[in-house]
Amino acid sequence: MPDLEDSSQPRLATGCRWTGEGSNRTLVYPEGALRLQETAMAILERCDGQRTFQQIVEELVNAYNASDPGKIRQDASVFLERLRQKRLVDF
Amino acid sequence: MVEAPLALIAEITHRCPLHCVYCSNPEQMVSPASELSTQQWQRVFEESAKLGILHVHLTGGEPLAREDLIKLVQSAHQHGLYTNLITSGVGLSDQKLEALVDAGLDHIQLSFQDSREAAANWIAGTRSHALKLQIAPMIRRSKAAFTVNIVIHRQNVDHLEEMIALAESLEPERLEIAHVQYYGWAWKNLDTLLPSRDQVLKSLEKITAAQKRLEGKIRIDAVVPDYYARFPKACMGGWGRRQLLIDPSGTVLPCHAAAVIPGLRFENVRDRALEWIWQESESFQKFRGESWMPEPCRSCDRRAEDFGGCRCQAFMITGDAAATDPVCSLAPTHSLIEQKLSQMNSAVPEQTAQLVSIQPQNFWVYRPQPK
Numbered sequence: 001m002p003d004l005e006d007s008s009q010p011r012l013a014t015g016c017r018w019t020g021e022g023s024n025r026t027l028v029y030p031e032g033a034l035r036l037q038e039t040a041m042a043i044l045e046r047c048d049g050q051r052t053f054q055q056i057v058e059e060l061v062n063a064y065n066a067s068d069p070g071k072i073r074q075d076a077s078v079f080l081e082r083l084r085q086k087r088l089v090d091f
Numbered sequence: 092m093v094e095a096p097l098a099l100i101a102e103i104t105h106r107c108p109l110h111c112v113y114c115s116n117p118e119q120m121v122s123p124a125s126e127l128s129t130q131q132w133q134r135v136f137e138e139s140a141k142l143g144i145l146h147v148h149l150t151g152g153e154p155l156a157r158e159d160l161i162k163l164v165q166s167a168h169q170h171g172l173y174t175n176l177i178t179s180g181v182g183l184s185d186q187k188l189e190a191l192v193d194a195g196l197d198h199i200q201l202s203f204q205d206s207r208e209a210a211a212n213w214i215a216g217t218r219s220h221a222l223k224l225q226i227a228p229m230i231r232r233s234k235a236a237f238t239v240n241i242v243i244h245r246q247n248v249d250h251l252e253e254m255i256a257l258a259e260s261l262e263p264e265r266l267e268i269a270h271v272q273y274y275g276w277a278w279k280n281l282d283t284l285l286p287s288r289d290q291v292l293k294s295l296e297k298i299t300a301a302q303k304r305l306e307g308k309i310r311i312d313a314v315v316p317d318y319y320a321r322f323p324k325a326c327m328g329g330w331g332r333r334q335l336l337i338d339p340s341g342t343v344l345p346c347h348a349a350a351v352i353p354g355l356r357f358e359n360v361r362d363r364a365l366e367w368i369w370q371e372s373e374s375f376q377k378f379r380g381e382s383w384m385p386e387p388c389r390s391c392d393r394r395a396e397d398f399g400g401c402r403c404q405a406f407m408i409t410g411d412a413a414a415t416d417p418v419c420s421l422a423p424t425h426s427l428i429e430q431k432l433s434q435m436n437s438a439v440p441e442q443t444a445q446l447v448s449i450q451p452q453n454f455w456v457y458r459p460q461p462k
Contacts, residue, residue: 001307014264015198015236019145019171026145028173030198030236030265031312033097033145087264087310 001084002091004053004077010091011049013084018045029088039064043076047089053077093331093370093379095143099172100150100336100347103132103163107152108181110216110457111204113242113277113284115347116152120461121339129159131361133166135337138365140170147172152339152461155182161194168195175200177240180226181219192233199230200238200267205247206257214246216457227261238265244284245435248294255301259309266305268298269314274348274403279456285435291319318428322393323400323416330378330402335369343368345375348403352412378402383413387421 002008016029027034027044036044042063046056057076061069083089105120127135139147147167154160155178167174175198176191203223205211211220230237239258243251251268258266270291271277271284286294295315302311317324327334327346336344341360344350350357355377358368369375377383381394388399399405400416408417408427415422 013236014234017173017197019173028145028197030175030200030238031146033173085307087307 004080004091006052006054008053008091009049009051010047010053010056010080010089012044012047013087013090016088027088034088039075040079043079044083044089047080053080053091096333096335096369097144097328098146098148098334099135099139099144100148100334101132101135101163102150102152102336102338103127103154103160104156104339105152105461106156107179107458107460108156108217109153109179109219110459111242111276112214112216112280112455112457113244113271113275114458115272115275115277116458117275117338117348117350119350120152120459122461125340126157127339127341127360129162131341132159132163135341135360135365136163136167136170136172138360140172142366142369145173146175148175148177150177153179153181155187161187161190164191164196165194168197173197178202179215179219180223180230183226183229185229188229188233192235196235198236198238199233200240201227201230201263202240202242203254203257204242206250206254210247216455231262236265237261237263238267239263240267240269242269242271243286243294244271245286245290246283248286248290251294251297252301255297259305263309265310265312266301267312267314270294270316272314272316273318274351274407276456276458278407281431282435283454285318285431286316287436288319288432289436291316317400317404317416317418318432320418321420323397323404323419325397326401326404326416329398331369331375332379332398335375343372343375345378346403348407349374351403352406378413385413385415387423388415391421 016027018025019028020026027036042060046059057073060072060076066072080089104126105116106123136147154176164174174196176196177200180201201223203211204214208220212218239261241254241258273281277284298311298313305311331345336347337360338344342357343360344357355374357374358372384394384399388394400419402412405414405416406412409424414424417424417428419425
């Protein structure tokens, strides 16, 4: 398993996709579904296999006008690692 | 207001080339002539999506036995449902698979009866294992998510590691290791399927070790055997709470086995709107919530976790569908389970390899074809 690095390009794993709009937006995957909180959604919606992890963090820092980019990076990294363990995200 | 269900189990046909001795289909199977038409299933998928359902599990029998399967997948997908095909693989080709994935199929679950060919064919009552091994790489190459499902029991659980190794070699995203649940045809074969306590404990250790070893590579979900548990399973996530099942003729059930419970009238999608059936029909309300519960469930701290366990199991073992699930250590009828377990644990499990070679004619009750 490669570590999550600035150059990693996280993406939704095979069989994992979005469904529904607005407040009904839900991540669906084999045998499960997740309604995410706003920040979690903001991270995951940027995992398109194109953006690098560094770009994602920069966008989040700008979107939330965050004063502590290190904290955002750390939180996003823990979140994506956890989703990879569940086979919802690949990088 | 009743919450929307999350998943529809669509048993689109009871026809199947396999005869698995633990099949979850009911004893009274639906004849091919009584199956819903393409248009009727399409309407069901539309109604399901409107009701808020997210997942549809296309199962059977063998769903590939339906010639209109691609149309059904297309319809489920167009209505926004996450579409899963639960299959033996028999009837799948590269071409068919491509068409199914193009139609919007999200996920395929391929079942294996064993890692050893003779034993697998013995369980399935047909020669299907070699074919499954050819089908698996096709599924792996497709864009659909891939789950391997292995069913474990008294006759194969001792070589679980070998089965996990087989599954690993097929490179699925997900592996489901399911101890047999004793309904349908498995209930008839209980004495030859129910593992010993030692077998169960060892299997759980092996599953935990595999989960740890394969973390991030293969997600392993395990179905544990409730006969050996202290508390019952939250069957279907609670009666009429999370899931519903529609049988090939359109009858709507809270679970695979509910038809065994006498005195319940189950509605059909040909006559009634699915939303009404879910929210209002008598059969779905019967064991929903807590008002039906007897003691000790009614005052139990776990009642919102396991919902009193399984109604079908309660009926099958105690004769009363409204009894506490007898697998629960707190159930007044728990001694029925203890007696069964004591009987099964005094006998030493037979050696599978020997059984295959000296297979007595009446060892299993095989699931027949619907007429």
